[in-house]
Amino acid sequence: MSSQLPIPVLVNGAAGKMGREVVKAIAQQQDMTLLGAVDRNPAHDGQDAGELAGIGPLEVPITNQFEPMLAMLAQEKQLGVMVDFTHPDSVYDNIRSAIAYGIRPVVGTTGLSPQQINELADFADKASTGCLMVPNFSIGMVLLQQAAVQASQYFDHVEIIELHHNQKADAPSGTALQTAQLLAEFGKSFNPPTVQETEKLPGARGSLADADIRIHSVRLPGLIAHQEVIFGAPGQIYTLRHDTSDRSCYMPGVLLAIRKVTQLKALVYGLEKIL
Numbered sequence: 001m002s003s004q005l006p007i008p009v010l011v012n013g014a015a016g017k018m019g020r021e022v023v024k025a026i027a028q029q030q031d032m033t034l035l036g037a038v039d040r041n042p043a044h045d046g047q048d049a050g051e052l053a054g055i056g057p058l059e060v061p062i063t064n065q066f067e068p069m070l071a072m073l074a075q076e077k078q079l080g081v082m083v084d085f086t087h088p089d090s091v092y093d094n095i096r097s098a099i100a101y102g103i104r105p106v107v108g109t110t111g112l113s114p115q116q117i118n119e120l121a122d123f124a125d126k127a128s129t130g131c132l133m134v135p136n137f138s139i140g141m142v143l144l145q146q147a148a149v150q151a152s153q154y155f156d157h158v159e160i161i162e163l164h165h166n167q168k169a170d171a172p173s174g175t176a177l178q179t180a181q182l183l184a185e186f187g188k189s190f191n192p193p194t195v196q197e198t199e200k201l202p203g204a205r206g207s208l209a210d211a212d213i214r215i216h217s218v219r220l221p222g223l224i225a226h227q228e229v230i231f232g233a234p235g236q237i238y239t240l241r242h243d244t245s246d247r248s249c250y251m252p253g254v255l256l257a258i259r260k261v262t263q264l265k266a267l268v269y270g271l272e273k274i275l
Contacts, residue, residue, distance in 0.1 A: 010081070013038070013087075014039045036072065046061050049061070132264070136178070137271055151238055157233065181209075
């Protein structure tokens with residue numbers, strides 16, 4: 001198998017906002033080739049993926065035939081990669097199908113339960129097939145999470161606010177959940193109660209994640225993806241915030257994941273694991 005061959009990539013969810021950015025990014029790489037584009041929206045069936053992404057024709061038509069495209073990708077001489085930006089309802093089956101065909105999944109779709117992720121990890125391990133699940137492909141978000149972990153050693157009170165566009169199907173975001181998990185890894189419990197709270201409206205205090213960390217979700221048109229981690233102590237507030245103004249900020253992380261996943265033999269969760 002020649003390492004000089006470009007990595008063949010299938011983009012699943014190619015007509016979505018993230019999918020179009022991925023198509024555009026892959027088309028600009030010398031070491032990758034867009035082999036296929038899948039989307040279940042019938043309005044885009046047969047449309048050229050490049051034209052839809054705004055970069056001109058790539059002669060890769062969008063299709064809703066997911067498994068036939070996996071089968072075609074599996075016939076390539078070079079290890080194939082599936083990039084998935086679809087929907088929480090379908091992503092579990094998408095990943096299982098890709099691994100079954102020997103295709104390496106790079107997954108930006110969130111909303112899977114911990115049990116589902118563990119099942120996929122077992123499946124990938126048995127198949128010795130690399131899989132990268134990344135709640136957030138932004139390098140800035142990785143840096144925010146690292147700073148939050150550092151700050152958590154000095155603060156006992158913290159809450160997370162995540163804000164996304166109103167087309168996002170899952171809440172809280174996978175990034176917010178991952179941030180809470182990272183803060184909880186040291187075994188510390190946050191936010192010791194100082195008063196008996198009463199919620200006059202259920203959910204007013206947000207959802208309760210690991211280590212008693214509250215997560216609050218906002219969904220509004222005009223937003224893309226934003227997150228605040230707010231630490232509090234007597235006399236001071238320490239706020240970490242990351243704002244996304246354009247989805248192109250995720251592409252360096254996506255391209256890195258495509259290159260790295262072919263070297264893996266198991267499921268890896270989080271962009272920070274491959275940086």
